[in-house]
Amino acid sequence: MRMTSAVIDPRPLAGTRIALGVTSASVAVRSILILDQLAAPDALRLPLFLSWEITPWLMALAAAWLAASIAYAVGWMTRPAGVVLLIAMATTVALDQQLYSNHAYLLWLLVGLSLLSTPGAAWSIDGRGRTPEPVAAWPVVLMCAQVSIVYIGAGLTKVNPVFLSGAMLARFIEERAAWAVGSAQLLSVMTPLVEIALGIGLWSARYRRILIVAGLGLHLTIPLVMAGTVELLEFSVVILGTYWLFPAAARAVRGRSQPSRPVDSSSTAPA
Amino acid sequence: MRSRLVATFMVAYLVIQVVLAFAATTRERPARFGWQMYSYPGYITLFSYETADGPTEKTLDELATHARADIHDRLRIAAWLCDTQATPTVSITRLGETETVPCG
Numbered sequence: 001m002r003m004t005s006a007v008i009d010p011r012p013l014a015g016t017r018i019a020l021g022v023t024s025a026s027v028a029v030r031s032i033l034i035l036d037q038l039a040a041p042d043a044l045r046l047p048l049f050l051s052w053e054i055t056p057w058l059m060a061l062a063a064a065w066l067a068a069s070i071a072y073a074v075g076w077m078t079r080p081a082g083v084v085l086l087i088a089m090a091t092t093v094a095l096d097q098q099l100y101s102n103h104a105y106l107l108w109l110l111v112g113l114s115l116l117s118t119p120g121a122a123w124s125i126d127g128r129g130r131t132p133e134p135v136a137a138w139p140v141v142l143m144c145a146q147v148s149i150v151y152i153g154a155g156l157t158k159v160n161p162v163f164l165s166g167a168m169l170a171r172f173i174e175e176r177a178a179w180a181v182g183s184a185q186l187l188s189v190m191t192p193l194v195e196i197a198l199g200i201g202l203w204s205a206r207y208r209r210i211l212i213v214a215g216l217g218l219h220l221t222i223p224l225v226m227a228g229t230v231e232l233l234e235f236s237v238v239i240l241g242t243y244w245l246f247p248a249a250a251r252a253v254r255g256r257s258q259p260s261r262p263v264d265s266s267s268t269a270p271a
Numbered sequence: 272m273r274s275r276l277v278a279t280f281m282v283a284y285l286v287i288q289v290v291l292a293f294a295a296t297t298r299e300r301p302a303r304f305g306w307q308m309y310s311y312p313g314y315i316t317l318f319s320y321e322t323a324d325g326p327t328e329k330t331l332d333e334l335a336t337h338a339r340a341d342i343h344d345r346l347r348i349a350a351w352l353c354d355t356q357a358t359p360t361v362s363i364t365r366l367g368e369t370e371t372v373p374c375g
Contacts, residue, residue: 002274004273004274004277004278004281005274034336034337037336037337038336042355043336044334044335044336044348044351045351046335046342046344046347046348097339097341097342097344098335098336098337098338098339098342099337100303100339100341101339101341102301102303102304102305102306102308102341105303105304138277138281141281142281142284142285145285145288146288149285149288149289149292149306150306153292153295153305153306153307154306154307154308154310157296157300157305157306157307157310157311158309158310160310160311162311163309163310163311168309168310168311169309172309226309
């Protein structure tokens with residue numbers, strides 16, 4: 001079957017939708033708190049694309065982002081909720097560089113790509129009482145490719161003398177994880193290796209299991225030892241929430257996706 | 272036809288993402304739309320200016336509501352200090368080099 005017309009089980013994408021929705025809600029709450037502070041007359045403003053004053057209307061837009069994130073996570077009016085999420089998030093983040101992060105950018109891209117498939121087909125209020133139909137595979141392939149680009153890009157840019165010396169990680173390691181300072185150089189050598197291996201190896205059935213363990217170790221260790229726990233945790237949830245897409249994406253790329261038949265509804269759960 | 276459109280979209284998306292990621296590596300790190308998280312030191316930039324209490328020196332962390340390593344907009348921060356602190360100049364020190372921005 002050609003990749004552009006291939007279909008996959010809707011449940012992995014539903015799992016990713018829940019992870020993305022929950023993370024988006026968390027980012028929205030943090031952004032609302034930052035927006036509130038940026039609305040002060042003497043606050044430092046660094047517009048990203050939009051030089052607008054922060055008005056109650058814009059605060060309402062950020063609140064709409066939060067509401068849409070929750071609706072997207074539970075799969076209620078999933079596609080409209082996803083579109084509102086994308087528009088409200090883009091507008092809010094464009095107001096100030098202090099609201100932007102590459103984690104939020106990745107989240108935005110993944111939600112956008114998910115909407116090109118049918119993220120609300122399973123484990124959703126929309127799909128309750130219905131037999132979930134298989135969903136388009138190609139957006140899922142792009143989501144996985146995007147995660148690979150992030151991993152490989154992040155890994156390659158860490159191959160520099162300053163990072164490999166351990167100085168960078170040592171600087172960001174929190175006091176509560178002082179035990180990790182002594183291992184900073186080892187961690188600094190391991191991190192790009194694991195990231196590049198994840199970017200490539202998650203596509204391989206042979207290496208996927210061991211790499212998932214390595215990825216879990218990487219993404220659970222980072223928020224524990226480094227400063228900025230909430231943001232790093234959000235990033236970890238976004239990335240880890242795509243891991244279960246890789247088997248289906250890899251099968252679709254190899255032309256071995258599932259036939260287009262409904263999924264056994266007895267094995268699905270409501271959101 | 273639909274299949275061809277999907278294939279074109281997929282190729283275009285991947286090309287844009289790969290080009291953006293590579294282009295970011297030639298810009299000040301961490302660059303926006305790149306994936307250089309924690310890959311290189313976020314050099315500390317100091318903003319020096321005069322207040323009624325005398326010379327003051329602050330980092331971006333102390334000035335911003337939510338400081339981020341990818342905020343490289345130093346001149347805009349200097350302009351904000353000019354507006355809010357009524358200082359005649361703002362000096363920006365980064366990587367051992369100091370640039371003085373006159374206000375007004």
